[in-house]
Amino acid sequence: MKIPLFKVNMPKNISVDEILHSGFIGQGQYVDDFEIKFANHFNLEIDKVVSVNSCTSAIQLALELENISQGDDIVTTPYTCLATNTDIIRRGANIVWYDVDKITGLSRLENIEKVITRNTKVIIITHISGAITEDLEKILAFCHQKGIKVIEDAAQSLGAKLNNEYININSDYIAFSFQAIKHLTTIDGGILYCGDYEKANEGKLLRWFGFDRVISSDFRCAQDVKRLGMKIHMTDINAFIGIESLKTVDDIINAHIKNAKLYEQLLPIVDGITISHKIKSGSSFWVYPILVEKNRDGLKKYLEENGVYSSLVQNRLDGMTCFKSAFKLLPNLSYFMRRILHIPCGWWVSEEEVSYIVGIVREYIDKGCFS
Numbered sequence: 001m002k003i004p005l006f007k008v009n010m011p012k013n014i015s016v017d018e019i020l021h022s023g024f025i026g027q028g029q030y031v032d033d034f035e036i037k038f039a040n041h042f043n044l045e046i047d048k049v050v051s052v053n054s055c056t057s058a059i060q061l062a063l064e065l066e067n068i069s070q071g072d073d074i075v076t077t078p079y080t081c082l083a084t085n086t087d088i089i090r091r092g093a094n095i096v097w098y099d100v101d102k103i104t105g106l107s108r109l110e111n112i113e114k115v116i117t118r119n120t121k122v123i124i125i126t127h128i129s130g131a132i133t134e135d136l137e138k139i140l141a142f143c144h145q146k147g148i149k150v151i152e153d154a155a156q157s158l159g160a161k162l163n164n165e166y167i168n169i170n171s172d173y174i175a176f177s178f179q180a181i182k183h184l185t186t187i188d189g190g191i192l193y194c195g196d197y198e199k200a201n202e203g204k205l206l207r208w209f210g211f212d213r214v215i216s217s218d219f220r221c222a223q224d225v226k227r228l229g230m231k232i233h234m235t236d237i238n239a240f241i242g243i244e245s246l247k248t249v250d251d252i253i254n255a256h257i258k259n260a261k262l263y264e265q266l267l268p269i270v271d272g273i274t275i276s277h278k279i280k281s282g283s284s285f286w287v288y289p290i291l292v293e294k295n296r297d298g299l300k301k302y303l304e305e306n307g308v309y310s311s312l313v314q315n316r317l318d319g320m321t322c323f324k325s326a327f328k329l330l331p332n333l334s335y336f337m338r339r340i341l342h343i344p345c346g347w348w349v350s351e352e353e354v355s356y357i358v359g360i361v362r363e364y365i366d367k368g369c370f371s
Contacts, residue, residue, distance in 0.1 A: 001307040003357065005287060006181040007348045009252055011244035019236050027213065027233040034239035037246055038191060042159075042166045048194050050203040051239070055155040055177030055190035056083040057207075057232035059124075062151045062173040062192055064206060064230075065199050066122055068093050073117045076124040078318035079105050079333055084126060084153050085317060095326035096120070097318055102332035103291065104276055105340065106133040109142055111332070122149050127157035129276070129313070129342065130256070131283035136162055140170045151175065155190075158183045159253040159284035171195050178242060183256070183284060184249045186242035189234050207233045253284045255347035259354050260285040263345065266358040272365055276340065287313060288345035296341050302364045303343070308357050310343045 019025055031051055039046040052058050068074065070092030076085055078097050088095050099111040107125040123143055125133060132154075133139070143150050155177035159166070167174060171193070178189040194200035205212055206229030211221070260279060267273055267290065276289035292299050303310050316337055317323050318330065343357055 001353075001356070003308045003344050003349060003353050005309045005311055005342065005344050005346075007346055008180050009183075009185065009245070009248075009347060011241060011248070014241070014244050016237050016240055019240055025237055026235055027208065028236045030236035030239040030243065031234050034186075034234070034242045034246075035191070037243055041246055041249070044167065044193055047197055048200045050192045050194060050200055050207060051234040052190045052192060052207055052232045053234055053238070054083075054188055054232075055153070055175050055179065056086075057230070058175035058177075058190040058192035059084060059151060059153060060087045060230070061203050061206060061232065062175065062194075063087050063091065063122065065173075065194070065203055066149055068121060071119065072121045073119040074122050074124065075112060075115055075117075075120055077107060077126055078316045078323070078330070079128070079314065079336070080124075080126040080153060080317065081155065081314055082317060082320075084124060084155075085323070089322060093121075094119070095323060097326055097328045097330060099330040099332045100336060102335040103274065104131065104133075104281075105129075105289070105333075105336050106131060107135065107139065108133070109135045109138045112139060113142065115328075116146070116148075120146075120148055122151055124151045124153060126153040126155075127160060129283065129289045130157050130160055130286040131277045131281045132157055132160045132162040134162065134281065136168055137170070140168060140172075144170070149173070155179070155182070156286045157284060159249070161282040161284075164282075167193065173199075178238075178245075183252050183286060184242065184245045186234070186238040186245065189238045189242060202227070205229060207231075252347045256285040256345055257283075259345040259349050259351075260288055262351060262354045263288055263343075263358070266355065267361075270358065270362050270365060273361065274339075285345050287311075287342040289340060289342050291336070291339040292341050293339065296339055299361065299364055300341055303357070303360055306360045308344065308360060310341050312337075312340055313342045 039049045072093040075096045149172045152174045174193040176191045178186040210225035210229035272293040274291040
């Protein structure tokens with residue numbers, strides 16, 4: 001038996017042949033249609049949705065829209081994908097780390113408040129493993145009172161809900177990912193949701209050098225570009241796959257949640273294991289995070305020996321050389337990183353396999369391997 005932690009879910013029985021031979025494979029009607037269908041599916045305002053070629057680009061675009069530059073302080077977490085924070089360094093801005101909740105790994109207002117500086121322009125919060133931070137509304141209110149913008153990295157949390165809503169109406173920016181192993185894939189791609197219409201409109205210009213692709217389809221290069229942009233648009237090929245993926249995304253997310261519910265029933269009877277994210281959190285459970293009190297690496301190895309793949313998924317960034325100038329002691333994150341382990345809960349995992357995984361964990365503990 002082999003149970004992977006991740007698996008690519010591609011739409012069945014589709015062909016991109018017509019697009020490939022249409023003579024137009026860049027950003028076209030399929031991209032427009034995908035933005036509309038995505039917005040409608042997740043209850044977003046269509047005119048605030050900006051598709052791009054990756055979630056990384058979505059975060060970069062948000063930083064560009066906020067004119068982040070040298071000397072600005074960006075308050076962010078080191079417990080996230082490398083891509084979340086790389087553009088901060090490239091822009092010459094300063095990273096200021098905040099600590100996380102030691103059980104969930106998520107952002108908490110009390111930790112963010114401690115590190116705000118007079119030069120803070122943006123706070124980045126990462127919704128991890130499928131869950132949205134329960135402090136989101138408080139963080140947004142705090143930041144808006146101080147004139148600070150918030151970028152939410154929701155790469156791992158498509159379909160998650162907080163207070164039964166996919167997004168907070170007060171959100172400034174939300175970056176979504178459609179990379180290969182996410183709940184919804186376009187092979188690769190992303191969307192930046194902008195809380196402000198003007199920012200969204202500007203983002204649509206900046207994703208394609210600064211040219212307006214709406215007012216003219218004839219020799220756009222003749223336009224006067226007022227603000228230099230990037231080339232980070234989505235293609236019709238990716239958008240077509242996204243449109244097809246949207247047809248099954250609810251089934252995919254519900255399958256993850258169903259497995260998470262079973263874990264929540266079975267794992268509390270296993271000593272030394274703490275459930276990191278509960279069903280009540282509204283998580284879409286991209287992966288299932290647990291805290292292993294002792295010998296986490298030993299359990300990871302034992303699971304693999306029995307055909308179950310698990311992972312930390314991401315390492316803390318503050319130990320990397322490229323971020324060494326931002327060093328800060330983060331005791332909660334240290335506690336979390338010694339214990340965190342993600343186990344499979346995806347659409348490909350059966351109820352029997354969930355029970356098998358829990359059985360392997362219990363077997364490991366019963367052998368006295370937690371010393």
